[in-house]
Each structure stands twice: as C-alpha cells, then as structure tokens.
Amino acid sequence: IPSHVFQNAKNASTYVAGQIADLIRQRSDAGENCVLGLATGSTPVSVYDELVRLHEEEGLSFQNVVTFNLDEYFPMDSDALQSYVRFMQEHLFDRVDIKPENVHIPDGTIDEAEVANYCRDYEQAITSAGGIDIQILGIGRTGHIGFNEPGSGRESRTRLITLDIVTRRDAASDFFGEEYVPSRAITMGVGTILEAKQIYLLAFGEGKAPVVAAAIEGEISKSIAASFLQDHANAKIILDDAAAEQLT
Ligand code: F6R
Numbered sequence: 001i002p003s004h005v006f007q008n009a010k011n012a013s014t015y016v017a018g019q020i021a022d023l024i025r026q027r028s029d030a031g032e033n034c035v036l037g038l039a040t041g042s043t044p045v046s047v048y049d050e051l052v053r054l055h056e057e058e059g060l061s062f063q064n065v066v067t068f069n070l071d072e073y074f075p076m077d078s079d080a081l082q083s084y085v086r087f088m089q090e091h092l093f094d095r096v097d098i099k100p101e102n103v104h105i106p107d108g109t110i111d112e113a114e115v116a117n118y119c120r121d122y123e124q125a126i127t128s129a130g131g132i133d134i135q136i137l138g139i140g141r142t143g144h145i146g147f148n149e150p151g152s153g154r155e156s157r158t159r160l161i162t163l164d165i166v167t168r169r170d171a172a173s174d175f176f177g178e179e180y181v182p183s184r185a186i187t188m189g190v191g192t193i194l195e196a197k198q199i200y201l202l203a204f205g206e207g208k209a210p211v212v213a214a215a216i217e218g219e220i221s222k223s224i225a226a227s228f229l230q231d232h233a234n235a236k237i238i239l240d241d242a243a244a245e246q247l248t
Contacts, residue, residue, distance in 0.1 A: 001230050003237035005244040009204040012238050013046035021054050028064045035066045037135035040084045043202050048092040055096045062098040066129050069105040070146040071187040076108030082174050106186040119158040135196035139203050142166050143224030147187035150223045156189030199235040206242040213246035
C-alpha cells in the first residue's frame with residue numbers, strides 16, 4: 001500500500017486538495033459529477049481550507065460535486081456544536097458553491113426504529129450517484145476508519161455502531177467531558193468505504209504513528225479496520241514525518 005510522507009500536514013493537505021480539485025475540474029469539463037466521500041475531525045481541516053482557497057482564488061466550482069460523509073454521532077442534533085453537519089458547513093459547505101441537495105451526511109436526528117432503513121437508503125444514494133470517486137479518511141487510535149471500531153468486518157455496511165472507549169475518550173474535549181460523548185454513531189461500513197474508486201487515508205502527528213504502522217504493515221484483521229485498505233487497489237496513505245515514524 002503506497003504511503004507518501006510529507007514534511008508537514010500543510011504540504012500533505014495541499015497535495016490531496018490538488019488531487020480532488022483536478023478530478024472536479026476534469027469531470028466538470030466532461031459535463032459530469034464528481035462524487036466525494038468526506039471525513040470530519042481535525043485531520044482533513046487543512047484539505048478543506050485549501051479547497052476553499054482554490055474556490056475563492058482560482059475559480060474552482062463545486063457545482064458538479066456530490067458528497068457523502070462517513071459518519072455522525074447518534075443521537076445528534078444537526079445544529080449542536082459537535083454535529084458533523086455543523087462541522088462540514090463551517091469548514092467547507094458554507095464556503096463554496098456546492099448545491100445543498102448534493103450534500104449527504106448521516107442524520108443523527110432520526111428515530112432509532114428508522115435507522116436500519118435509513119442506512120439502506122444511504123447506501124442506495126451512494127450507488128445512485130455512481131459510487132464514490134475519491135474517499136478521504138482519517139484514522140482513529142483504535143484503527144477505525146469512519147467509526148468502524150475493532151470488530152468491524154470487511155463486509156460491513158452503513159449501520160449504527162457502539163463507539164470504542166478510546167474513541168470516546170479522544171472526543172471528550174469536544175463534548176466537555178467523556179460522559180457527554182454519545183455512545184453510538186451511524187457510520188458507513190468497511191465494505192462501503194472499500195467500494196470507493198480512490199482512497200486517501202490521512203494521518204498526522206506522532207500520536208497516530210503506532211496505529212498507522214499497525215494498519216499498513218500489520219496483518220489484515222477486524223481488530224484494525226484500516227488494515228483492510230491493504231487490499232484496495234487504489235488506496236494511498238498520506239502522512240507527515242511524525243505519523244510515519246514507526247514504519248519500517
Ligand atoms: C470522522 C471519522 C473518524 C476520524 C478519526 C480521526 O468523520 O470518520 O474516523 O477520521 O477519528 O480523527 P482526527 O482527525 O480528529 O484525529
């Protein structure tokens with residue numbers, strides 16, 4: 001699995017945003033849509049900043065862009081501080097010319113009884129859009145991609161999951177205390193993610209170094225969902241020096 005190590009997160013993010021922008025423009029020239037799978041969290045923030053810069057300064061249009069986010073806490077109001085709807089609006093969608101109807105983020109406000117149907121519809125919407133062209137991923141310290149915590153299999157699909165204790169601890173500051181972090185989330189499955197045509201997994205900082213090494217050099221297993229990327233024909237790992245520290 002090819003890994004590209006950059007001096008810092010900024011350079012790495014500029015590269016990834018450039019790859020995304022190239023495909024958006026190429027598709028636009030052909031009169032076609034570009035379907036992006038997007039992540040939240042601290043890792044992709046500079047990618048979104050660079051996409052916004054390209055929109056403002058270099059005329060990059062998002063009129064032909066369709067997006068599907070990986071996950072959302074459950075339950076979660078869309079206007080809550082920690083909601084991924086709000087995150088995406090603040091970091092990207094409110095700052096570019098994307099069509100609101102082209103944006104898809106798992107809905108943390110639906111009734112629990114509706115979740116299974118909702119997840120099936122989410123998968124169907126991805127398929128109807130033609131599948132994901134470029135999927136952006138971060139990685140959690142548990143090895144999760146999306147919120148596919150240890151135990152998530154290669155065939156898993158969009159569903160309601162229980163968050164790992166490590167993940168809840170890492171989210172504690174966002175929620176002003178671990179006890180306020182939701183215990184569940186809706187996430188695309190590993191199988192859903194692996195169907196993307198091109199995948200970029202980004203990881204920055206020394207805190208990610210052990211899980212990055214385990215995911216890309218360790219055995220492929222359910223205990224680290226990101227390890228399934230080793231089997232993807234078109235996945236790239238994008239690192240800064242610190243996150244690459246434990247690679248052999
Ligand atoms: C977020 C997501 C998660 C994060 C991961 C890393 O949509 O799917 O897998 O990418 O938890 O989070 P950060 O980037 O905050 O370290």
